[in-house]
Amino acid sequence: MNTVLLPLLVAVPLLSAALLTVLTTGPVSRILFLGTSAGALTAGLSLLWATRDGQVYAHQVGLWPAGVAIPFVADTFSALMVTTTALLVLVCSAFAIATGEAERRFFASLVLVLSAGVYGALLTADLFNLFVFVEVMLLPSYGLMAIAGTLHGLRGGRTYVTANLLTSTLFLAGVALVYGTAGTVQLGELAGAAQESPVIAVATGLVLVAMMIKAAVVPVHGWLVRTYTAPSPAVTALFSGLHTKVAIYVVYRLYALVFDGDASLLWIGLVVFTATMAIGVLGAVGESTTRSILVFHMVSQIGYILLGVALFTELGLMAGIFYLVHHMVVKASLFLSTGAIEHVHGTGDLERLRGLVRREPLLALAFLGAALSLAGLPPFSGFVAKLTLVAAAFEAGQWTVAVVAIAVSLITLMSMLKIWGSVFWGRPPEPDPQEPAGGDTAIATRAPVRIRTGLVLPAVALTAVTLGLGLGGQVLLDLSAQAAAHLLDTSTYVEAVTSR
Secondary structure, three states: OOOOHHHHHHHHHHHHHHHHOOOOOOHHHHHHHHHHHHHHHHHHHHHHHHHOOOOOEEEEHHHOOOOOOOEEEEOHHHHHHHHHHHHHHHHHHHHHHHHOHHHOOOHHHHHHHHHHHHHHHHHEOEHHHHHHHHHHHHHHHHHHHHOOOOHHHHHHHHHHHHHHHHHHHHHHHHHHHHHHHHOOOEOOOOOOHHHHOHHHHHHHHHHHHHHHHHOOOOOOOHHHHHHOOOOOHHHHHHHHHHHHHHHHHHHHHHHHHOOOOOHHHHHHHHHHHHHHHHHHHHHHHOOOEHHHHHHHHHHHHHHHHHHHHHHOOHHHHHHHHHHHHHHHHHHHHHHHHHHHHHHHHOOOEHHHOOOHHHHOHHHHHHHHHHHHHHHOOOOOHHHHHHHHHHHHHHHOOOHHHHHHHHHHHHHHHHHHHHHHHHHHOOOOOOOOOOOOOOOOOOHHHOOOOOOOHHHHHHHHHHHHHHHHHHHOHHHHHHHHHHHHHHHHOOHHHHHHHHOO
16 A cells, blocks of 8 residues: 555645635536545545454655655555544535535635544654644634634634643643653654653643543543534534544553553542543433534543553454544434524424434434434444443453443433434424414424535435444444454554554
């Protein structure tokens, strides 16, 4: 495989973003917008195919020697993340086109710059450049938050900016401390350094703390539930699949490389991530809108994903990686299906919506499939993910963690049924011919409005993916096992990064 493909995953979206500042509207701009992400998805799939047998590919940008050049490295883990990211950007972009949001000036450019930052963060093997790519990811996100143009959006944007500025400050301080103590920020040269030096362990720990704030781990999850209800549905779905997941990826990568999976610290993760599972799902119980319920469930599911690194066994890491990919797909599907309702009916309030299953059977089916997958029911990917994770917890002797994971799944199912019963089930409202459709008027008092197929298909596509990952779970399990093997034995990754 030609390793030049790796930096092109960053360069091409940036170039397309620049072109889209000129081509503001029209079919050509839409083709370029979607085509860029489709190309990234193709590149991600080719990377996944090339790394499926454990091969690691590295490219030193500008052909400078290792230690000077910006290193881009792809293994099975990063290839999985790149592929899933590209799929989500493509589907969320199609939804934004369907809602008309993509026609707003700079929207498409901001999305592509965001995706370029994500690809760079997933592929770089250098702590400072990881910081740079995270900032590249964040800057357009501020614009996407502000583009909502509502007072609620601006308030949410203020909280979002404040939280991420804190994260960035801690992150940069941690990188500086690592460089000051270790004399390098290249991940290959930092392999196992935290085991040898407590000072490097503390410095890298600061980076991990910054990433956990960004991942919205309890008790620093409040910023997420205050901000992800603010932007448009398309932006919320996009953020749900990218921002916190990049932070989770970094936690997995750094703990495996720099700490070499130090078993003496894993109890901290088990306590914190189990609390994240429980507190997140309990927070959802008292919410009354579709989006706020789903955002709290994001927090809960982040706890599940990070349990994989807290267990740090072969089965635990495999389960965590599988869960990460599954959750990116399922949560975006749920945000897009409820987002279609918000866009058309002007509300996500459970008390103002009912009976949609009769008018929107396809949308109801998409939501139900993704909801059952989130709760961990067969035959969807959530069942495979949770079963494997619980099995890993039992294997590691963490019975309490396993029991909490099962209990949280039951409460998650109840929350999903709450949305289903309020929004989709029940008798459709009697139309009031005197009341115009649209706006913020309660749906129960106005004439029925049909949701266009273009708004439904993105959620349907992602629900089909989670069904496919459930029925054909062995494929993703094998890829996740290969990714886990690279985290348990980092020698191949280190050799690829440090080779000159």
